[in-house]
Amino acid sequence: MTGPDFSVSDPFGGFGPQQLLRCYADGVFPMGEARDDPRVFLVEPDQRGVIPLNRFHIPTRLRRTVRAEPFVVRVDTAFAAVVDACAESGAGREDTWINGPIRRLYLELFAGGHAHSIECWHDERLVGGLYGVTLGAAFFGESMFSRERDASKVALVHLVARLKQGGWQLLDTQFLTGHLAQFGAVETPQAAYLGMLKPALKGKPDADALTRALGGAEAVTYALQPTTQAS
Numbered sequence: 001m002t003g004p005d006f007s008v009s010d011p012f013g014g015f016g017p018q019q020l021l022r023c024y025a026d027g028v029f030p031m032g033e034a035r036d037d038p039r040v041f042l043v044e045p046d047q048r049g050v051i052p053l054n055r056f057h058i059p060t061r062l063r064r065t066v067r068a069e070p071f072v073v074r075v076d077t078a079f080a081a082v083v084d085a086c087a088e089s090g091a092g093r094e095d096t097w098i099n100g101p102i103r104r105l106y107l108e109l110f111a112g113g114h115a116h117s118i119e120c121w122h123d124e125r126l127v128g129g130l131y132g133v134t135l136g137a138a139f140f141g142e143s144m145f146s147r148e149r150d151a152s153k154v155a156l157v158h159l160v161a162r163l164k165q166g167g168w169q170l171l172d173t174q175f176l177t178g179h180l181a182q183f184g185a186v187e188t189p190q191a192a193y194l195g196m197l198k199p200a201l202k203g204k205p206d207a208d209a210l211t212r213a214l215g216g217a218e219a220v221t222y223a224l225q226p227t228t229q230a231s
Contacts, residue, residue, distance in 0.1 A: 017108040024135050025201055027194050029174060032099035040101050048193040049173035049185055056160050056223055057184040065150050066157050069216040071120035071127065073158050076211060079110045082117040082129045086143035098143065106142070109133060116210055118159045120151040128152045130159060134210075137169040137203025156183065158214060161222035166209025170200040
């Protein structure tokens with residue numbers, strides 16, 4: 001279900017990054033109707049997509065790919081470019097929910113240290129990645145993209161490895177898709193999701209874990225390890 005849209009003039013009708021973080025803490029998130037539609041809606045789905053960190057699955061072929069390190073994986077070096085790539089039209093995605101106001105909000109969150117990008121580079125070209133928001137020990141995955149085979153999947157493995165290494169407790173994917181189901185993503189009622197979110201918001205993970213250098217073999221190992229929690 002969706003909540004009311006908020007005005008995006010002057011700017012965002014007074015809705016800024018701190019208000020957006022409050023929305024995440026309350027279990028809702030923003031979406032636009034289309035790239036050229038300036039409205040932004042607050043969404044509270046009846047069923048929420050979650051990747052249980054202690055049951056993350058990496059398909060066998062992808063494990064080999066991650067270990068082989070076909071991409072240079074970087075963190076937070078091209079956040080705006082990742083958002084823009086996620087907003088591009090592509091096969092099976094003719095339009096996007098990332099409009100101008102959404103883009104500006106997340107760039108502000110990034111500037112404040114609350115949003116991050118995991119990036120895959122090949123020959124100094126950005127070929128895949130994802131971005132999301134962190135609050136307490138919860139990470140809210142927003143969007144991902146691939147310009148080369150498996151690039152977004154490699155980015156996801158690296159994200160999960162870092163979340164586990166740093167003691168994050170919750171990885172929210174907003175909705176369940178077939179693409180995410182192969183990694184162990186499940187659908188959970190919103191009420192149950194809120195029960196998981198509340199303690200995660202109180203967690204204090206090791207924020208430096210997100211940006212530490214991590215090789216492909218290490219990423220697979222950490223991503224498949226039992227979950228540990230930072231106090």
